[in-house]
Amino acid sequence: MDLAALGLTLHLATLTTLCLLVLATPLAAFIAHRDHISSRLLQASVALPLVLPPTVLGFYLLVAMGPATAFGRALIHILGHPVAFTFSGLVVGSVIFSLPFAVLPLVLGFQSVDPTLTGTAAVLGASPFTVFRRITLPLARTSFLTAAVLTFAHTVGEFGVVLMLGGDIPGITRTLSISIFDSVQELNYSAANRTSLVLIAGSFLALLALYARRSNQRDANA
Amino acid sequence: MPEILWPHHELSIEAQLGVLHLQTTLGLNAPWTVIFGPSGSGKSSLLQAACGLTSKASVDFRRCVWTSSKTIRVEDFPAINASTWQTVSSLPTHRRALAYAPQHAALFPHLNAGDNIRFPSQVSEPRSKDSVLIDAVLELFQLHQLAHRMPAQLSGGERRRVALARAFAVPNARLMLLDEPFTGLDRKLRDELLPKMQAWLAARKIPVLSVTHDVDEALLLDAQVIRLADGRITAQGPARDVLAAERERLLQTLG
Numbered sequence: 001m002d003l004a005a006l007g008l009t010l011h012l013a014t015l016t017t018l019c020l021l022v023l024a025t026p027l028a029a030f031i032a033h034r035d036h037i038s039s040r041l042l043q044a045s046v047a048l049p050l051v052l053p054p055t056v057l058g059f060y061l062l063v064a065m066g067p068a069t070a071f072g073r074a075l076i077h078i079l080g081h082p083v084a085f086t087f088s089g090l091v092v093g094s095v096i097f098s099l100p101f102a103v104l105p106l107v108l109g110f111q112s113v114d115p116t117l118t119g120t121a122a123v124l125g126a127s128p129f130t131v132f133r134r135i136t137l138p139l140a141r142t143s144f145l146t147a148a149v150l151t152f153a154h155t156v157g158e159f160g161v162v163l164m165l166g167g168d169i170p171g172i173t174r175t176l177s178i179s180i181f182d183s184v185q186e187l188n189y190s191a192a193n194r195t196s197l198v199l200i201a202g203s204f205l206a207l208l209a210l211y212a213r214r215s216n217q218r219d220a221n222a
Numbered sequence: 223m224p225e226i227l228w229p230h231h232e233l234s235i236e237a238q239l240g241v242l243h244l245q246t247t248l249g250l251n252a253p254w255t256v257i258f259g260p261s262g263s264g265k266s267s268l269l270q271a272a273c274g275l276t277s278k279a280s281v282d283f284r285r286c287v288w289t290s291s292k293t294i295r296v297e298d299f300p301a302i303n304a305s306t307w308q309t310v311s312s313l314p315t316h317r318r319a320l321a322y323a324p325q326h327a328a329l330f331p332h333l334n335a336g337d338n339i340r341f342p343s344q345v346s347e348p349r350s351k352d353s354v355l356i357d358a359v360l361e362l363f364q365l366h367q368l369a370h371r372m373p374a375q376l377s378g379g380e381r382r383r384v385a386l387a388r389a390f391a392v393p394n395a396r397l398m399l400l401d402e403p404f405t406g407l408d409r410k411l412r413d414e415l416l417p418k419m420q421a422w423l424a425a426r427k428i429p430v431l432s433v434t435h436d437v438d439e440a441l442l443l444d445a446q447v448i449r450l451a452d453g454r455i456t457a458q459g460p461a462r463d464v465l466a467a468e469r470e471r472l473l474q475t476l477g
Contacts, residue, residue, distance in 0.1 A: 120328045124321070124322065124392055125392060135330060138332045139332060
């Protein structure tokens, strides 16, 4: 069991989840509430990592974050060092790669809030921001949990983007899934098995917690 | 001696709601005006259009103005100072200073009854800290006992009372819009509440525009009735005149 890789993976997944919950909320609110071509364009862009091969995404992120683009140069300027093959590069890549897993559940959550409630709140004097904060957010709170669990689990399991963007540097960019790949390459099947079992158990427990909470909520509402 | 009249309010709405073209000017000369009509006549849509709630896709909302002047005297009447006209449709929904109780109560399910009622004063700009108003509203609708209950723990009639109370708790409302306000309330409670509500509104000079298909209710309110059919006004006047035929029928079935 590669403990360094486990620690690194948990660290990466936690950071990615936190960044995404902050970033995804306004994006999801925009997609859910604007019936305009701009929000459909945004939704399609956000969902793109769902259908793209991770290597394609990883490749373009590698190029984009390098010194060849303005974005890459700005990133290097802000962080003070090139981001490819570093941990911060992995965080940026994971945030983009897991974007749909955070945004789409939130869009569904926001859209499921009864428009009569938000409309009534507005007539009673609440500004659009207040309606969002006082009505939409609390009523869609379970979708934040869904978004967090999915993002976390997805980041833990990602492989292609990490390999393209971070390579395989122990303690810096070697995550659990890369560690498994390495073990298999070295024909160390028992090590690969141990790490894989940890991933399966962790993912299963996360999903179980999510669904158990949902059914509790249904009982409470009934 | 010039006698102070009920302030003159006028609400003029022109909207395209799906297939229904709505073009009406409602003179709200009485404290309580009832829009009366069969289902599908555009009653609720009219209230929602006034609130700015109907979705833009189906609504061509051209005009919604009302006049409101608190000191019109007999000799001025019906001259209306044009400067008091206000185009409401240019205002976003939350700045229209309306109080609204929608058809199905629409209580916020994550807030208890008391917090639902406090909501309008908490979100008003400037923030109102008028706990006297909240207390008075709770008293008016006999809700002190229920303030800590969640909406899911309330009966239909109790939910309706909380929704009405929430509308009454809007600070500085200029117009009260009530969509079928007494549906789900038992008759005894309704008859008990009505005079209290009317006294409250009269004291604050807030006109009411409510929607009903209940003849009995319109007669009981002694309201001005606007009969609506296919989005057009077909009759307008005191309840006992406009609803004379229905009243006759009602008396016959009773007696």
